[in-house]
Amino acid sequence: MSLKHAILVLLDREPGSGYDLTQRFAKGIGHFWQASHQQIYQQLKKLDEEKLVRFETQAQAGKPDRKLYRITPQGQKVLKRWIKASDKPPVVRDALLIKVFAAQPEDYPALLAELDRHLQIHRETLASHLAQEAGYFELDEAHQRRIRLPYLTLRRGIRYEREWIEWLQETRDLIAEDRLPEQGA
Amino acid sequence: MSLKHAILVLLDREPGSGYDLTQRFAKGIGHFWQASHQQIYQQLKKLDEEKLVRFETQAQAGKPDRKLYRITPQGQKVLKRWIKASDKPPVVRDALLIKVFAAQPEDYPALLAELDRHLQIHRETLASHLAQEAGYFELDEAHQRRIRLPYLTLRRGIRYEREWIEWLQETRDLIAEDRLPEQGA
DNA sequence: ATAGCCATGTAACCAGTTACATGATTGA
DNA sequence: TCAATCATGTAACTGGTTACATGGCTAT
Numbered sequence: 001m002s003l004k005h006a007i008l009v010l011l012d013r014e015p016g017s018g019y020d021l022t023q024r025f026a027k028g029i030g031h032f033w034q035a036s037h038q039q040i041y042q043q044l045k046k047l048d049e050e051k052l053v054r055f056e057t058q059a060q061a062g063k064p065d066r067k068l069y070r071i072t073p074q075g076q077k078v079l080k081r082w083i084k085a086s087d088k089p090p091v092v093r094d095a096l097l098i099k100v101f102a103a104q105p106e107d108y109p110a111l112l113a114e115l116d117r118h119l120q121i122h123r124e125t126l127a128s129h130l131a132q133e134a135g136y137f138e139l140d141e142a143h144q145r146r147i148r149l150p151y152l153t154l155r156r157g158i159r160y161e162r163e164w165i166e167w168l169q170e171t172r173d174l175i176a177e178d179r180l181p182e183q184g185a
Numbered sequence: 186m187s188l189k190h191a192i193l194v195l196l197d198r199e200p201g202s203g204y205d206l207t208q209r210f211a212k213g214i215g216h217f218w219q220a221s222h223q224q225i226y227q228q229l230k231k232l233d234e235e236k237l238v239r240f241e242t243q244a245q246a247g248k249p250d251r252k253l254y255r256i257t258p259q260g261q262k263v264l265k266r267w268i269k270a271s272d273k274p275p276v277v278r279d280a281l282l283i284k285v286f287a288a289q290p291e292d293y294p295a296l297l298a299e300l301d302r303h304l305q306i307h308r309e310t311l312a313s314h315l316a317q318e319a320g321y322f323e324l325d326e327a328h329q330r331r332i333r334l335p336y337l338t339l340r341r342g343i344r345y346e347r348e349w350i351e352w353l354q355e356t357r358d359l360i361a362e363d364r365l366p367e368q369g370a
Numbered sequence: 371a372t373a374g375c376c377a378t379g380t381a382a383c384c385a386g387t388t389a390c391a392t393g394a395t396t397g398a
Numbered sequence: 399t400c401a402a403t404c405a406t407g408t409a410a411c412t413g414g415t416t417a418c419a420t421g422g423c424t425a426t
């Protein structure tokens with residue numbers, strides 16, 4: 001159910017088309033919630049049926065019509081209620097860890113390559129998060145204050161990536177050297 | 186597709202019934218892969234159809250028959266291939282972060298309560314991981330060496346929980362005091 | 371030319387959750 | 399007597415992914 005609420009959150013900040021929302025998911029909140037355009041269009045349809053959003057069609061020269069969605073007062077009420085509700089942390093399901101768990105010495109070369117691949121991915125994600133953070137630090141204090149909570153979610157993304165990188169490096173090195181980790185590290 | 190392989194990993198170490206596997210998922214590898222008994226029974230059925238596992242029925246007094254599953258040579262081949270294959274990191278989808286992102290001052294009390302709830306959950310999970318780690322350190326070095334890779338996945342779980350706790354504490358305090366985070370922290 | 375952006379969607383499928391169902395044994 | 403453990407499953411549903419489909423405009 002959270003995708004619907006994520007959409008409501010974005011539309012509450014600013015009306016937009018399905019296409020707009022797809023971009024905003026990718027750029028803005030993609031580090032904690034991802035959604036494809038297919039999913040977004042389907043959910044917008046459902047949200048419209050539930051009267052939590054409504055839209056105006058905007059004709060455009062040489063392009064398909066744009067549907068500009070906005071949240072309804074009802075949608076805002078539902079959103080408020082959801083924000084105050086509680087839910088449990090998402091379950092972790094990570095195939096890489098199954099592989100680390102199960103690998104035998106003859107699998108180590110392939111596993112090391114895979115760990116390196118993941119290292120690279122996480123380093124890239126971290127770099128992009130840090131770039132975003134740098135932009136935040138350039139803002140004046142009043143503006144920083146206004147987007148403080150979104151910034152805190154970015155911090156979480158940064159921490160998350162850093163944590164992965166540390167573990168991957170450590171694990172990579174330990175497997176490569178085939179020795180025991182030191183206690184208390 | 187990873188659940189199937191996770192099951193193959195467990196059966197490769199030791200044959201077991203659906204029920205056994207449910208326990209092993211909960212205790213052993215639950216920190217990186219969770220599965221309900223319903224899912225496990227369904228997947229075992231499919232794995233059997235694909236000839237990647239087979240089973241013997243064991244009659245039991247006063248209890249339903251136990252189906253003891255074991256991996257087949259074919260299953261082992263498929264498993265080896267999968268371990269060496271590569272996949273991308275799982276996508277993150279976390280409702281709590283949507284809430285932090287979207288919260289307005291009037292939502293802060295509810296949000297703080299929610300952050301505290303999550304803090305507690307993560308502290309409990311960390312405690313259970315640390316208890317498991319303590320058991321590992323008590324083993325002699327040869328035994329430690331033998332289960333080194335599974336231990337590395339536990340370390341990842343520990344790091345993950347610690348990271349959450351740090352972020353939750355920091356975020357909780359910042360929202361409670363309603364002030365800006367310090368740069369470079 | 372060809373890739374990328376703008377802009378919309380449908381359909382089939384896969385993975386995971388929730389609800390429902392049964393029933394004996396053991397310990398508090 | 400009530401909850402937990404052992405032991406198996408089916409069915410309906412929800413959420414998300416992959417594949418398919420259309421088509422003009424703009425920049426290299």
